[in-house]
Amino acid sequence: MKGALPRGFRDILPTEARELHAIERTLMNAFAQYGYVPLEPPTVEFAESAVTVDERRTVRFLDRDGRLLALRPDVTTAVARVVAQRYRQADATLRLAYFTPIFREEASMHGSEREYDQAGVELVGDPTLRADAEVIALLADALARCGLLAADIDIGHVGFVDGFLADLPAEARAAASAAARSGDLVGTVSLAREAGMTASRISALQRGLRHRSADLAAARGDAPASSLRALETLEALRPLLEAAGAGGAVRFDLGYIPALPYYTGVVFQVTVPGLGFPIATGGRYDSLLAKFGADRAATGFGIAIPHLHQALVAGGWRAPAELPLLVLLPDDRDGVATLRVAAALRGSGIAVAIGDVAEAAGQDIRRARVIDETHLEYEGVVRAVEAVIAVLRSGAPR
């Protein structure tokens, strides 16, 4: 069909595009304030490089060299490659930020898009808890600057559940851990029971999986030593988050287990009321970069921009106001006066379009009729161009 688009791809029309650009500016400015510099990865990677996304979920195709390529399924892969190839010898930390479309294959008829924007940061080379606090605080700050107010940040630690499973035979441990990541908590517990976990450990594990609170004391119970260390790490994180200005919205959620297997420490997700998908997820992944030949600590997060945008719009948010757009209705025969007036207005910082516009895109539109090279009829009154500039700049009501 002519004019149709492949499933899961769509045109982003001007109203939405303006809003997305406003979000992008706000986020990238916030990231820059914490020292994160932009990285722009290529759109296409070799299919085998994708490590964080199930290969069935990458959008793949062959190029003319016969190589299997994939549209970028995430940015973490690109960051890992860039770090391993270009910053292999660097000792100092690397702070990278991005706002870019990513591509995921989705089953048809699931209401899912195959291309959407993701924004995020990666902090490479800092294994400290201070770094974990930094990225969580940055995420909270960046979302607040966008105007997202009702968000909660749930913080967990993959070491908590891993600690319970550590003593199981290797096969059972892998199966129970995979079940936990896929959300099958029934399977995790029953696999652990079959593999010989004691009843008191099982009830401690179940209690932990249901634990979400600012207080971790109740989760200690009969937890194994390495799970207790995970809890101590979270306890130590609390004052750091408070110092970084992100103490308020934080809850510890020991039942939060990310689907991706590469996390190694503190993990977190951001949720809002009334939206069934998290807005952002992230955490520490100290062993991932080693797969690319750079054994460096790393933490970071990704924000699903469609979900953030959806939550903002649901809360009545609109793109921040700019100076109005002045639409000049040309009245002169040859257009000379109109073009001169438009140039003068733009020289004074006023946005001008000539002839009525079909797409307002949510902008504040004002209209004026050109009388001659120095005069406009604006709001029913003939005024000098300078007077109109003054009115528009002052933001006076039309």
Place this chain on the structure above:
Amino acid sequence: MKALRIALAQGTLLPDTRLALEAAGLATDALADGGRRLLVPSTDVDYVLARPSDVPTHVAHGAADLGIVGKDVLLETDADVLELVDLGYGHCRFVVAAPTGSVDRSLDEYRHLGSLEVATKYPRVAERHFQGRGMQVEIIKLGGSVELAPQVGLADWIVDLVSTGRTLRENSLSIVEEIATCTARLIANRVSYARDRERIAALAAKLETWAAR
């Protein structure tokens, strides 16, 4: 506070589901009238009555916070939801079945022809099972009456859900192997489970106690 919304699988699970919810202290009278309302407000919670295979979709998208549905449906739909409690009822098994006495013959055919045809209503479960076995099969998706397929030469074997096995016997089929045992599960949307933890964990604990009775 917003009422929790629970999607319930209509059909054979519903009577036991009502017992479970009653035991956990939730009123289910609103579900009793046999009416045609699909969104049923009740005290403390709202119920959504849905086709079993749609329950995971409702929950995955957050249209419902919780759901009660069979593990068989979860295995086939592969939706991204949290499984919180094994409720114990609605017991059934995914099995591979073949015409009685024909297993050796079809395995011999498999050696010669390199592939078996398997009819099923559950293509994902069947495909995953045979992939795990390293067997090459052609999956034939049917909408119902899968037991018929081997008798009319549409397929060599079937993958189907059985509770008593009577339908298999009446169609001269025997179980070749069992793929999974399935019971009803309490499932949750990932975000609802995070944000409404207190209410959901309390309900899950009550249902777990009831299931272990």
